[in-house]
Amino acid sequence: MKFGFIVPFATVDQNMNLAQEIESAGWDGYFTWDGIAVGDGAVEIWDPWTLLAAVAVKTERIILGAMIFPLSRRRPWVVARQALTVDHLSHGRLVVPVGLGAVDDGGFSKVHPEVTDRKERAGLLDETLQILDLAWKGETFTFRGTHYELDDIRFMPKPVQRPRIPIWVVGSWLRPKSMARAARWDGIMPSISADPFRQPSPSEIEEIRAWIADHRDGAGPFELVVEGVSPGDDPEWAVTTLKPLADVGATWWIESRWEAPNDYDTLLQRIRLGPPRV
Secondary structure (H helix, E strand, O other), rough: OEEEEEEEOOHHHHHHHHHHHHHOOOOOOOEEOOOOOOOOOOOOOOOOOHHHHHHHHHOOOOOEEEEOOOOHOOOHHHHHHHHHHHHHHOOEEOOEEEOOOOOOHHHHHOOOOOOOOOOHHHHHEEEEEHHHHHOOOOOOEEEEOOOEEEEEEOOOOOOOOOOOEEEEEEEOOOOOHHHHHHHHHOOEEEEEEEOOOOOHHHHHHHHHHHHHHHHHHOOOEEEEEEEEEEOOOHHHHHHHEEEEEEEEOOEEEEOOOOOOOOOHHHHHHHHOOOOOOO
């Protein structure tokens, strides 16, 4: 199992410092998030691609990404170029976690026009993922979709990573369409449809892993990513909570401290304790 850390709220300088601390403390990944604003403006929100580019040149080993990129809100050809740039700046350490995103997530419900219909956002996401896959092949292609059209276009250079920059997708268990979307790519961030904020149990992780194995056509590694909060100073917790998840197929644990306290000093203290070990 690998271990990542989301930095939820911090200044740009603090993000640079925390990313380097994450690497020094033995974590495997640094993650930011994608939003535009909040109602009272009290939270500092940065462009994730600019932040990841800066972190890429300040670190050497850790995986980089954002939890998550709601791609229905972004032009796919712009995302393709942004991801290629960070992939090269990091020498192949970028991963692209994606999902529909909540309608009121990150302030997107406060700007118009913005697509809020779930089915339409799903269609936009699916077409964007198809375009990214084609763009990162480095070959000339034409795409005809319901939402997007690209004519005789080529993106260069090719990514550092092969066959493409890895894509992790939120999959809602047990929604077949959502699960099938995740199975087509390189990893799943499972969400329990009846209770999206609950961490999946080991038995659910085992069922999800089996479902993916039965329905996935792609070759290569496939990540199963779980999120939560760990104490950092309790080895027994790792044995009783994380080891059962790892034993049934979870490959990443992402430390996700969205709730207070999540100030800089608290985050730094937790990061320096290092990732839990199983």
